[in-house]
Amino acid sequence: MSNDLAVAAVTAVLRAVLERALAHTPPRALDGARVTTVRPDRLAIQDGPGLNVFLYGVSPNHGWNLHDLPTRGSDSALRHPPLVALDLHYLLSAYGADDALDAQRMIARAMAALHRDAVLARPLIASVLDDLREDHVLGFLAEADLADQVELVKLTAQSLSLDELSKLWSMFVQAPFELSVAYTASVVLVESDVDLRAPLPVREPRVVVSPGPLLQLTSLGTRPGPTASGAGTEVVLDGTGLSGPHTEVHVGPATLTPREGTATRLTVLLDATVPAGVHAVRVRHREPVTAGGAELRMVAQSNVLALTVRPSVVPGPVTGTTVVLRIDPPVQPGQQVRVQLDPLPDEAGTAPTLRARTIRLPPRAPGQGPLQEHPLDLADVPVGPWLLRVQVDGVDSTPEVLGDLYAAPTVTVSAP
Secondary structure, eight states: OBOTTHHHHHHHHHHHHHHHHHHOOSSOOOTTOEEEOSOGGGOOGGGOOEEEEEEEEEEEOHHHHHHTOOOBOTTSOBSSOOEEEEEEEEEEEEESOTTTTHHHHHHHHHHHHHHHTSBOOHHHHHHHHHHTTTOTTTGGGGGOOGGGSSSOOEEEEEOOOHHHHHHHHTTSTTOOOOEEEEEEEEEEEEEOOOOOOOOOOOSSOOOOOOOSOOOEEEEEEEESSSSBOSTTOEEEEEEESOOOSEEEEEETTEEEOOSEEOSSEEEEEOOTTSOSEEEEEEEEEEEESSTTOSOEEEEEEOOOEEEEEOOEEEEOOOBTTEEEEEEEEEEOTTOOEEEEEEEOOOTTOOOOOSOOEEEEEOOOOTTOOOEEEEEEEOTTSOSEEEEEEEEETTEEOOOEEETTEEEESEEEEOOO
């Protein structure tokens, strides 16, 4: 791949190719002709004939950019340097004395040269960049590694309509139109200069073939109730090949050991290490690395099923303007918690006129442990009874039903 000098290096190589074309004398020399790389409105046309190659646009090359995905692992660490693939869009203009047909002669010679070198060969790139090493302006291009990128840069002439050419030239304020043709250079691969985290080498390659059915989950259920509600909920997993030499059930960030297991069903009990939220559930089999050893390695892994773990909340007594909420499972660092207060009818059964309130609890900072009890400030909540719910990472607690209405848990805000 190339470093961030690649775009400038392509322009320098194009200019060198055009300079060599103008230096070729037959059938008639173009005395004083030169090649520039400036904006067309900054051309010094009065200084004599010449060619100008101007990079007017850069666009992503979607084919190579898709090849670059993904660049990070599940831990967000870079696995290989990020790569951006670019197409470069050039405007090649020729100018000179109209009566001597300078522009027409030079545009023909330039297009013939770019057609001959439509693929920028590695020796050509290396030669041009090496010649610039002593240049006091462009000497830095000697550090470009365009010649080493895996894909060769290819030049293609573009057929622009009169309208497109007119719009292109209209970008250059007060620039008189000159005989022009557009080219695209594709593709330039610019690689970021970053430090990578190299994985540890494989100590000993080993292939294990185990007879038996495929390890696969087909369904899951919870007991009691249709949804998991934190610690103490039993999760039943159905599938094939579930029981192994050492079986683990992964629920989100937690690793659990099944209580019971057969080839077609596993039963696991959720504990406080499983936070509220929507989690991926998978089964993994491990076996000792060496016979009788304690170190285990993974030999099989199932597909993933989704499990929703709902939080539950129990309010303590209101003390002044503060109530302590006990949330289960405990809130883990980084989890987002919102408290929802819905107005309830008063003792006389009068329908509430207040609007619902939402209070966001401050998140736990990374490195802090899980927290179960959370103080809630009710100073801005109007007097009256309120239905209490919590939402943890987008999953709501389920209030209790009394009769035909949700009526618990509640907090009652009293007048000071």
